[in-house]
Structures are given as C-alpha cells and as structure tokens.
Amino acid sequence: MTSIAAPPPDGSLSERHIRILDAAESVFARAGFHAATMHDVAVEAGMSPGNLYRYFASKDAIIAGMAERDRAQIAADFTQLDPAGAVLDQLEDLGRRHMIQKPREKAIIALQIWAEAARNPAMASMCADIDETVIGGLVAAISGAKASGELPANLDDARFLQAIFMMADGFFCRRAVDPQFDAAAGADTLFAAMRGLAQVLLLPEPDEARP
Amino acid sequence: MTSIAAPPPDGSLSERHIRILDAAESVFARAGFHAATMHDVAVEAGMSPGNLYRYFASKDAIIAGMAERDRAQIAADFTQLDPAGAVLDQLEDLGRRHMIQKPREKAIIALQIWAEAARNPAMASMCADIDETVIGGLVAAISGAKASGELPANLDDARFLQAIFMMADGFFCRRAVDPQFDAAAGADTLFAAMRGLAQVLLLPEPDEARP
Known part of the structure; x- marks a missing residue:
C-alpha cells in the first residue's frame, strides 16, 4: 500500500481509512472500478481530493486496502x-x-x-x-x-x-x-x-x- | 446485435464474423475489455477498422456476438x-x-x-x-x-x-x-x-x- 497518512501502528485502520474504503466500495460497485475516479471516492467520503490522496495514492492502493481489510x-x-x-x-x-x-x-x-x-x-x-x-x-x-x-x-x-x-x-x-x-x-x-x-x-x- | 454485414440467414456465423470474435477474445483477454479498442481488434483480425465496423458497430456488439456464439x-x-x-x-x-x-x-x-x-x-x-x-x-x-x-x-x-x-x-x-x-x-x-x-x-x- 502506498498511503501517505499511515494507518495506526497496531495494524488496525483509522476511522478515516475505514470511511474511505467504505465510500470506495459504494462508488466502485456503482460505477465500476475502471470508470470510477479518485474524485468520485472523495465526494462519497465527504472529503477533498487532496485530503483523500494523503490516505491513498491511487485507486490501486484503495483496492489493495480493501483486499487487506477483507x-x-x-x-x-x-x-x-x-x-x-x-x-x-x-x-x-x-x-x-x-x-x-x-x-x-x-x-x-x-x-x-x-x-x-x-x-x-x-x-x-x-x-x-x-x-x-x-x-x-x-x-x-x-x-x-x-x-x-x-x-x-x-x-x-x-x-x-x-x-x-x-x-x-x-x-x-x-x-x-x-x-x-x-x-x-x-x-x-x-x-x-x-x-x-x-x-x-x-x-x-x-x-x-x-x- | 448491431452488425451491419449480417450473418448468414441460417443463423450460422460467417467466416469473417468468426475471425473477428476469435480476435476480440484474444484482445479482450490480454488488454481487458475496457482498455481494448476496436482498432486493436481490427489489427488482431487482420482487417481495417473500417471493415471491422461493417461487421460489429461497437465493442458491446462484439461482446453480444461472443455471448450468442457461446x-x-x-x-x-x-x-x-x-x-x-x-x-x-x-x-x-x-x-x-x-x-x-x-x-x-x-x-x-x-x-x-x-x-x-x-x-x-x-x-x-x-x-x-x-x-x-x-x-x-x-x-x-x-x-x-x-x-x-x-x-x-x-x-x-x-x-x-x-x-x-x-x-x-x-x-x-x-x-x-x-x-x-x-x-x-x-x-x-x-x-x-x-x-x-x-x-x-x-x-x-x-x-x-x-x-
């Protein structure tokens, strides 16, 4: 994963990471992984794109985060x-x-x-x-x-x-x-x-x- | 299906339709349906894009053709x-x-x-x-x-x-x-x-x- 704002050191996810992964699941399921943009995910998560990028550098990083959470x-x-x-x-x-x-x-x-x-x-x-x-x-x-x-x-x-x-x-x-x-x-x-x-x-x- | 050069009236596929569907299967498997272009399919099938469009009007039409063939x-x-x-x-x-x-x-x-x-x-x-x-x-x-x-x-x-x-x-x-x-x-x-x-x-x- 290439997130810049690292998750807590105990391996658990921060509230913010969880909110982004949940938002991305909704967006990807609705629009498809290919068509969805980081901007869509930011809107769904209620944060600015700039802030989103502090947590996940790309859609691939978000997918990796989802997979690791599962x-x-x-x-x-x-x-x-x-x-x-x-x-x-x-x-x-x-x-x-x-x-x-x-x-x-x-x-x-x-x-x-x-x-x-x-x-x-x-x-x-x-x-x-x-x-x-x-x-x-x-x-x-x-x-x-x-x-x-x-x-x-x-x-x-x-x-x-x-x-x-x-x-x-x-x-x-x-x-x-x-x-x-x-x-x-x-x-x-x-x-x-x-x-x-x-x-x-x-x-x-x-x-x-x-x- | 929106092909312009219709398949033979007995419901079988013409040699050209078969060649295009085979080519598209290779291209879609390699590049992914989203990233693949009609141009890629034409190259793989050894025909001009203009000619390809006489048989299938879009990638969706090709997918529909594949599904119907199966x-x-x-x-x-x-x-x-x-x-x-x-x-x-x-x-x-x-x-x-x-x-x-x-x-x-x-x-x-x-x-x-x-x-x-x-x-x-x-x-x-x-x-x-x-x-x-x-x-x-x-x-x-x-x-x-x-x-x-x-x-x-x-x-x-x-x-x-x-x-x-x-x-x-x-x-x-x-x-x-x-x-x-x-x-x-x-x-x-x-x-x-x-x-x-x-x-x-x-x-x-x-x-x-x-x-």
Missing part, C-alpha cells in the same frame, strides 16, 4: 473458531456472515477484483493472499474435525476444500450478476452441499478389496 | 445428449469440453463479462440467456435420468443444479484468476462432487418418520 477480517474470524465445537456448524455461521449479511456490493467488488486479477499480477497476488488465509483456516479446522471424529478420517480434504471454494466463488458471482439472486437460498444450497460432500468425497481405501 | 454452442451440445445413455457421464464429457479443452482466455473473458453484467443490465440479460439455455438442457437431462433410475427419484433437482452451477462458475473464476490453476484437477473435483451430490442432495421424504 483478509484481516477473515483471519480474525478463523481465530474465533472453537476447536472443541462442531466445525461444520461454525464454518456455516462464518460463511453466512460473509455471504448473506454483507451487502451485494461486496460481491460486485469481488467480481471486479477477480476480473482485474486475471490480467494484473499485483491483484492476483492480493487474491492469493486472501485465499491462503481462508485455506489455512479451513485446513486447520478440518484437520481438527477429522481428529475428533466429526468428519470421516478418510475425507479427501483437498477435493472437499476445492469443491467448497468453487461453490463459494460461484455464489459470489451469482450474487453479483443477478440482482434477483436469493442469497439465503443460495447459501442453504451451498451448506447442504458442504455437509453432503463431507460424507461422500472420500479417499480411496488402500486396503479396500476392489472387484 | 449460447448457441451450448444449446447445440445439449441437443447431442443421448436420452438413452448415462446422463452423468455425458454431462461430464460436455462439461470437460467447455472447461478444459477451451483455452484459459475463455475463462478470463467470462469473468470480464460477469463483472460488466453486475452493473450493466444488457450484459446481465445476455448472461441470463446463457444460463437459461444451460438450465433448460440440464433440467431435461436430469428429469430423464430420474425417470430411468440413474438418479434418485427424490433428488432435490433445484439444489443439485444450483450446487453444480456454483461450482462451475467458481471453476471459471479460479481458472481465470490463477495462471497456475490445474484445470484438469479442478474438473476432477467438480465431477466427483457432482456424482456425490447426486446421491446425497435429496428431498425430505414426506412419509419419513422423524425421531
């Missing part, structure tokens, strides 16, 4: 998981918070960031950082649930994770593209599928006699 | 399904053709179109047309497979379709965003999950005694 939020969510509790229930709660309770704008922004990332290595690297945070959290949670017996010991973790990831990305695509998309029903499908897949995406048993 | 291809694929054959095997073959054999460019273009569609009703309507074609084909195939006994009679079609759709959209996101994405392994996961979900995403039995 990544930090997800990381914090995963630290709240109770290893002694039912993992699938907790993942569903966490997932629903990100998928339903947040406004559709978030999905539109995510789609724009992905479309940029497909051609822009810096954005692709930000996306990879977020994925790493999510995957790290999921791998730890799933391995705990296998140890406790909540999930089958022979669950094919890699495929299970990849299937959930693809469904979650697809959920955000659908939510962004279709204003009529029923996010609650989509999440119901996703989590029913997650629970089903936890029982059937199994590794082949090496000692299983095959006909 | 939709027609998908519709044709579904008419090839053999109702007497194993449906899941045939859907997997069809899916793999679209997911793996086509270049990554196609996924990058799809993501750009979705990102546009999130804010542009005309593009959203093109996406909805493609979805309708896919859903129509899938609903017919699944209902045949339920009748033949290949799929459980109490399969929750709506959730099954939505879960597959989300995974497929997520597959294209991942393929577009991550140049290292292993498309074959991703497709293996998707189709293993599809086969698993066909067994577990069931409607509640109305006469099932619940404890």
